[in-house]
Amino acid sequence: MTRSGKTALVTGASSGIGAEFAAALAARGHDLVLVARSLDRLESLAAQLRDRHGVRVEVIGQDLAEPDAAARIANELAARRLSIDTLVNNAGFGSAGRFEELAADREHDQLMVNVVALAGLTRRLLPGMLERGSGEIVNVASTAAFQPAPYFATYASGKAFVLNFSLSLWSEYRDRGIKVLAVCPGPTETEFFDVVGTRKAAIGAPFGSAEGVVGSALRALERNKGYVVPGAGNFASAHLMPRRPRTFVARIAKLVTRGVADAAGPAGAAAA
Template sequence: MTHSGKTALVTGASSGIGAEFAAQLAARGDNLVLVARSLDRLESLAAELRNRHGVRVEVIGQDLTAADAAARITNELAARELSIDVLINNAGFGSAGRFEELAADREQDQLMVNVVALAGLTRRLIPRMLERGGGEIVNVASIAAFQPAPYFATYAAGKAFVLNFSLALWSEYSDRGIKVLALCPGPTQTQFFDVVGTRKAAIGPSMASATHVVRSALRALERNKGYVVPGIGNFASAHLLPRRPRTFVARIAKFVTRGVADAARESSVHAAA
């Protein structure tokens, strides 16, 4: 195989959208650096991708809830003399339920992974991309980024940060050789909802495959689109619903999502039993 010569770093690469990014990037010839907490799963995926595509695959075990996670990752990259051309900030998780009932430490961890680690890793890798004359960044947001989501308050607000952060950098670096994309998928067939605690959090008519979501992202990145919402129904939901006045939108959203709080509470009761 003729390799692209690029090296891509994928966070949250042990499953779901992250593992699919790793597979599709390896298939096009990119070398990989896979980051997640689950070293056993990372090593298994790395071996599979090396054997199938003949690319170099490194693994870094890192808990992204740590305040110094981004620094630890970039220090490890330097120690291994690795330069990153493509950054896929995929790692993330969500919570659902009444805000006062959610574990405070878990909400803190969610923001550390979904927001702080993402921004920190982006900040630490962009300077080297500029030195080399270019790079590509995909930040995984969500369709939830487009409006407030009662009972998903922390998750939706964090993804709104990811969307606006990404679009700002897309504009800032569009004439400096760096492409930045916010990927805003709707419900996707991954373990995300197992972590949330209820499949009822998957609001919408159907769930997309991770394969489709990643293909859409890589096509949009190639075209330097800034952001992408895979799926016609998701695109319509993100763009055709009114966004003003904001308080009205928040009230309407509550009617759509309020069943999730009861489902999450019921799930936690069964789990404790």
């Protein structure tokens, strides 16, 4: 494999979609920086990718729920003299259940990981991309980003931020050499549903594969599409639902999602 000369940073790279992004980018010859809390799993994946693709793979153990997570990662990159050409903000987790029953600290951490760390890393790495005249930012959102989702209130609202944040930057920087993509997958075979405790959180939608999500994302990134919803069924459900009036949409959404509240229970939080 010929190395591309580019370096990609992938958060949440220890499993699922993040690990698949790492493997796909390594196969394209990208050197990698893998970020997650699970340092042992990162080291194992890094060793596999080095052996299989002959690329440089660095690992950074970091809990993205910490307030200074983005600064710590940026400082570590500077200390290792690493410049990032492709940023994949994949790390995240979700919760399901009645909002008043969910752990307040866990909901706070969810926003820190899904929103604050994502925006913080983007802000810290984007200037270097602009200086070099090129760069790519991939933010993993969800089909939940397209409408209110009772019993997934924090998760869906955070993903709505990711989608709109990404499209705003896509428009702002598309003429300055920077590609920005929001990836909005539907239910995917990852650890999310194992931890949440119920596959009812998929709301009856078919499960896709992490490989399929990443393949769609990388094709969309090449075309600088701004956002992509992998899977024809997911695309249809994301776009065919009416957007107005908003209160009506929220009431209809509750009819669809209400079964999750009892199935998930008060501890319904999961890694995504």
